Amino acid sequence: MTNSVSVQSESFDLAAEYRQFGADDAGIGAVVAFVGRVRDLNLDRNVVALSLEHYPGMTEKALQRIADEAAIRWPLNAVRVVHRVGDLKPTDDIVLVLTASPHRKDAYEANQFIMDYLKTRAPFWKKEHGVDGEARWVDARDSDYSALERWEHALKTNWGIVDHD
Amino acid sequence: MREIDLLFFARLREVLGVGHERLSLPETVRTVADLMGLLCQREGKWAEELGGKRLFRVAINQEMASLDAEIPAGAEVAIFPPVTGG
Numbered sequence: 001m002t003n004s005v006s007v008q009s010e011s012f013d014l015a016a017e018y019r020q021f022g023a024d025d026a027g028i029g030a031v032v033a034f035v036g037r038v039r040d041l042n043l044d045r046n047v048v049a050l051s052l053e054h055y056p057g058m059t060e061k062a063l064q065r066i067a068d069e070a071a072i073r074w075p076l077n078a079v080r081v082v083h084r085v086g087d088l089k090p091t092d093d094i095v096l097v098l099t100a101s102p103h104r105k106d107a108y109e110a111n112q113f114i115m116d117y118l119k120t121r122a123p124f125w126k127k128e129h130g131v132d133g134e135a136r137w138v139d140a141r142d143s144d145y146s147a148l149e150r151w152e153h154a155l156k157t158n159w160g161i162v163d164h165d
Numbered sequence: 166m167r168e169i170d171l172l173f174f175a176r177l178r179e180v181l182g183v184g185h186e187r188l189s190l191p192e193t194v195r196t197v198a199d200l201m202g203l204l205c206q207r208e209g210k211w212a213e214e215l216g217g218k219r220l221f222r223v224a225i226n227q228e229m230a231s232l233d234a235e236i237p238a239g240a241e242v243a244i245f246p247p248v249t250g251g
Contacts, residue, residue, distance in 0.1 A: 036251055052250070053174060053175050054250070055172075055174055055224070055227070055243060055245070057227055058224055058227035058228075058243070061227055061228075083250060083251075094250075094251070095250070095251055115251060118250060118251050119248070119249075119250060119251040120247075120248065121229070121248070122248060122250050122251075123174065123224070123243075123245060123248050123250075124248055124249065124250025124251070125174060125175035125176070125245070125246065125248060125249050125250070126249045126250070127175070137175055137176040137179075137246065137249075138249045139247075139249070140220070140246070140247035140248065140249055141249075
């Protein structure tokens, strides 16, 4: 079981990440890859650039904990999370989540769980730079929190797991 | 007096005009809620942001913490807006 996380300003290479991911593990039957990208539109405004601030130290710990929690809840062979920080522009990749398991259902579910948790627990903040030259911090979305609550409800109902924080 | 390192991030860092400060806590300040009370005494933006009208999150030694969490001596306490990564 290998869970690894990286926080970096440089871009990531999906093919290279995939090649290294659980490469020698013949028990892996399914790998799910999620890539999050910068859009040029958020709510009603044109975005020309995005800067991502984070909390060095806590960020890595939070991502590692999320990856480890997923591995407790689903039978996973490996998890890889890469999140970029710094200055980005539309079409740039922001985040990569790879999950591997014997069967696809677990890899899909765990991947979605990791993204839902990351969006509400990992200390990253986005600042958008609009076409009008204005910079604005992005507000947290209620929908991200309802996604989290759905997981917590499902996990408690199905497995009796109570979140510890 | 207990010394702590206080960190601010993102919008809060900009609005409050500080990213890091060293702070001595009086004996009466034990919890996160007590600390917020202390910071709100600075009035203006501090009271506006931390007085309960706007959402914020707190981490103690890089773990998310609730308002009733105790602050240990020498702690790193971070205050920041709800996160928006991913």
